[in-house]
Amino acid sequence: MTAVTETAPAAPPASGLVATLRHARHVIGENPVTGLSFGLFALFLIGAVIGPWIVPYDPLESDTAQALQAPTWAHWFGTDQVGRDIFSRVVVATRLDMEIAIFSVALVFVVGGLAGVAAGYFGGWTDRIVGRLGDTIMAFPLFVLAMGIVAALGNTVTNIVIATAIVNFPLYARIARSEANIRREAGFVQAARLTGNSEMRTVLTQIVPNILPIMMVQMSLTMGYAILNAAGLSFIGLGVRPPTPEWGIMVAEGAAFIVSGEWWIALFPGLALMLAVFCFNLMGDGLRDIIDPQRRT
């Protein structure tokens, strides 16, 4: 062997999961904003998973003797017009709002992402159909379209999920399309063709994993939008119905009382909504850094 080995840059030879976790810790520690957003997210997750068991009151139990009380030590966030504990309702509502957001984003990620990748990679008719479908959806005011879909399909949580997914479809399809299009002729994609991968395999093993980082940012951003959308639909009376605890409904109910000085009914669920959207928006960049191997230097 005549070859001379050149020196390698120093890098720790760590294996898959350990390296990912270590890298995640680094990313979260490096940027306090990322750390804050992940902390908030963990808080929301805890609320969603064990919320119903840790809250001090039954979120549905009304106690008219205690109605419309300002925040006290007994009722941290006060009580509403029928005497339900607002703190308990805000915490319990986390699960429903998170479910709607996560399911709708997962749905649109799979459907919109794959449609966009196919459009960008194969071009031609696939591209035209996916593109025009996206244009059609974008032609409507998105919230009005979501309202229409829920009104037409029926007033259920499943339909809120579907409507939120549909209005987000063009965003995902367009991003995935342009990212796939850039990489269609990349060297490693050509190399994959040479090593005998079928077109389908090439798309799934070469293109899709490489556009995940940017899709991750998009997912995080739309997660916030999905929560707002669901709350918005409930606010105007579509989707989730009272007395189910849900942030949008609670804000809607509380709105009527602000004029008479009972600000806490609308404020606290609104604050939870705001924090959730804020948290998802901030999380995007951190997620991208964790998932992108190029950042692991």
Add this chain to the structure above:
Amino acid sequence: MSAVPLLEVKDLTVEFSTRRGIVQAVEDVNVTVPKGEIVGIVGESGSGKSVTSYAVMRILDRVGRVARGTITYTSLDLVGASEPEMRDLRGREMSMIFQNPRLALNPIRKVGKQLEDVLLQHAQADARDVKRKAIGLLEQVRIARPEERYHAYPFELSGGMCQRIVIALALACKPQLLIADEPTTGLDVTTQKAVMDLVVDLVRARGMSAILITHDLGLAAAYCDKVVVMEKGRVVETAASIDIFQAPQAAYTRKLMRATPRPGITLHDLLPEETPAPTPKAPHQVGEPLLTVENLVKEYKRQAPPPTLKGLFGKKPEPQPPFRAVDGISFTVNKGESVGLVGESGCGKSTTSTIVMRLIDPSGGRILFDGQDIGAVPARAFALSPLRKRIQMVFQDPTESLNPRYTVSRAIADPLLRMGGFTGGARLRDKIAELATMVGLPLELLDRFPHQLSGGQKARVGIARAIALNPDLVILDEPTAALDVSVQAVVLNLLQHLKETLGMSYLFVSHDLHVVRLLCDRVIVMRQGAIVEEGTAEQVLEAPKADYTRELISAIPHPPV
């Protein structure tokens, strides 16, 4: 030479703060640029040559800072100068040409207007004579028909032409010092000669000084008065360019010189002196034809002109004939033979290799591989053909050709899993280790991602992937174009060694005749989609028949020996 140098860099140390602490990019660098001289800074990637020039221009990244040393321009201290002072100096006193001329130009502004912007900003012209001056500048950089080109957008001009515009921009304010950072990398060898001749003529005519930063020792020696050789952030040698070539002092300079392909040497001569000579190879076995290309044609439709109102109602314009990227070429590659396909960018060599590789379909002609017409199988379906594994390719850019999300072992495993009948487990691991050893890749690198590897290591991964299935024909598409010369020397030797061991045939696509000569038995020279000359490597280089080949050979920079 005047007593006071124009620019003096003394004991310069530049530090970058990174995630792993502080890294010294350059350490105790001394460079002196006397008035009216051209100084070359030569080194391989990571040697700190660009960082030095950035420090002079004070355009270091935010994380970089000058830790020690002084930079004196005439009598001005550049390290301590304030940002407004520097802004005034840049352009007026010193200016810079970058590697990629297209990135340096505003893509949506006419080149003439861009020149005018610079002239006006530095008060070199006023509204009345600015256009005349801009056209004058275009004339000076030898752009034909300057009045017409004044209205051109950068995308309408070739790479060499864009670099001339950038030079015109850099010289617009009559600076005293010009820093050229790899000004011709990525340009064809004939364009490189034209651009470098132009730069040197202009610098000499104006009595300016210049710093030429390059990885090419030959280029630096051909155009510079003095050469500074850098390695890993330190200056290892400073000497007049004549002396550097006749009596290189530092070991690194000698190594760099040896690794530069030049006439009259063999592949092994490229490696450092202490490398053991290869075992004398058996007499060359060239068998029957493996690949026969007959009358290959690739046509592309020209873009239709934008519709006009007249065009809509009046007579339809004659459709333009399609553009012929490959214009009816025929050649043969025999078993065990290396054939070089040489030409400048746009000559159709890459199109030809991509068609032979069956990644795109030809418009006409036949491609016979081992007696079977593989041109008849559509490119889309060829991935599943049993012939697929017998034709493989090593790509030009080792970075771009590796999936950033695959580890090294996963990348090498891909062909084995798809076509080699491997399913994983210990057998696959052993085979990957065997391939890695064959291409000289340390086994502990197998779990790394491409971005954690050096350029040479990435090239090895690409080669290991290509030879994994023992192909009969490997197409090498400028496999060393993105590598440093010393790495190139090693990779070329590795390719030769693998060919002798495995009995493969190579189709080597390159623009560099010297490199091609080292590896190939026969050379085909292409121009504008057609073959202009074909013959053994010695014939074509020593006694070229076609004028174009002669032009190509003479454009390669010659050191002043």
